[in-house]
Amino acid sequence: MSGITQKLLEIHHSGIFTQFSPEETVKTHEQLREVLNIEIDRLTDVEYYDLIELGFYLSLIMGKDKESRNCLQLLVDKFGDDLSPRIASLKATYLQATEGTQAAIEYLSKRPGDELQSLKKRISLNSSNRDKKYVELLLGLLDFTPLDVETWSELGETYYQLANVDKAIWCFQEVLLIQPFNYYVCARLGELYHALYQRDRSKKTNLELSIKYFARSVELCSNLVRGWSGLLTTTKESGNDTLHKLASDKLKLIEESQSATREDLNFIKEIKSLS
Structure with a gap:
């Protein structure tokens, strides 16, 4: 299995693609199509259909309704519709995106009442x-x-x-x-503890915890702009010059090498102007 295939499977299993920028979504979609064209004979059935499911979500996010429908049909042909709660949830997602929330609700209302995945989907429609x-x-x-x-x-x-x-x-x-090892969640916790600190700056523990979680996020993912940006802000507030310089240098390196999405690069410029 190639490194790109492994990365795509990790993206699918973690659900991180839901947090991707449009550019990241397009890039991941292109990589997926390449893998399915070149490595299809080396994939197990589980890996293949996991990647098809990822393709379903990515194409739906990108507005490629026909392509997402084709992915869904491949999964229905393999696993069935009536017997698979997972496929039912995908079908509801497709209906929600193409026909509206009410169509998805009506479809799910016909599923068994004790089917947890359908229940979860019905709840998400109230989000x-x-x-x-x-x-x-x-x-x-x-x-x-x-x-x-x-x-x-x-x-x-x-x-x-x-x-x-x-x-x-x-x-x-x-x-x-x-x-x-979910680095996005570590960064989110850093943001939340920082939000608490901003409410009451006398509670320095919240600032320390914010720095701790931001540091853990970039330890797990060295190019995580969200984590380094959080460190840049929080270490300035704490007076930790060493970590502040490290965060500043890393963001500068990411910016110069263009090793991030355009959205993240713009965010770096914004956060540096404030720090």
């Missing part, structure tokens, strides 16, 4: 109204699937939008217990 009722739905889902990283993350972001940063932090710490 436009992130309120206390939505929190209750997510907590109820976690009673059934306590190791569901996606649900914990959604609950964390919902708590954050409801201005409950402490509970948001608790949710993302739960994610780290399940996925200790």
Whole structure:
């Protein structure tokens, strides 16, 4: 298995593609098509259909409805529709993107009431109204699937939008217990602890924890702009000149080598102007 194939499978399994910029999505989609053309004979059935599922999501994100439909049909032909909750969830996602939320809800309402994946999808369709009722739905889902990283993350972001940063932090710490090497979550925790510090600057512990999580994120992913930018800001506030210089030098290197998306490069310029 090539390094690119392994990377694509990791992207699929982690769901990180949902956080990609448009440029990252296009690049990943191009790499996927190349792998499926060149390495198809070297892939196991599991690897092949995992990559087809990734192709479904990427093409849907890019607005390539026909291509995503073709990917979905390949999965339906292999695994069936009626017997596979996972395929049903994909079909609902396709309907939501192409025909609207109500079409997806109507389709899922016909699925068995005890089918957890369909239940999860029905709950996610309510995400436009992130309120206390939505929190209750997510907590109820976690009673059934306590190791569901996606649900914990959604609950964390919902708590954050409801201005409950402490509970948001608790949710993302739960994610780290399940996925200790998730660098995006480490960076998110850095942002959340920094948000607490900005509310009350007398609590230096929150600033220290923010630095700790940002540092862990770039330890796990050395080119993570989000992590280095967080370190640049927090180390300036803490007076840690050594780490501040390290973050500044690393962002400068990323900027000069253009080893990031255009969105991240613009963000580097913005954050440097503020620091």
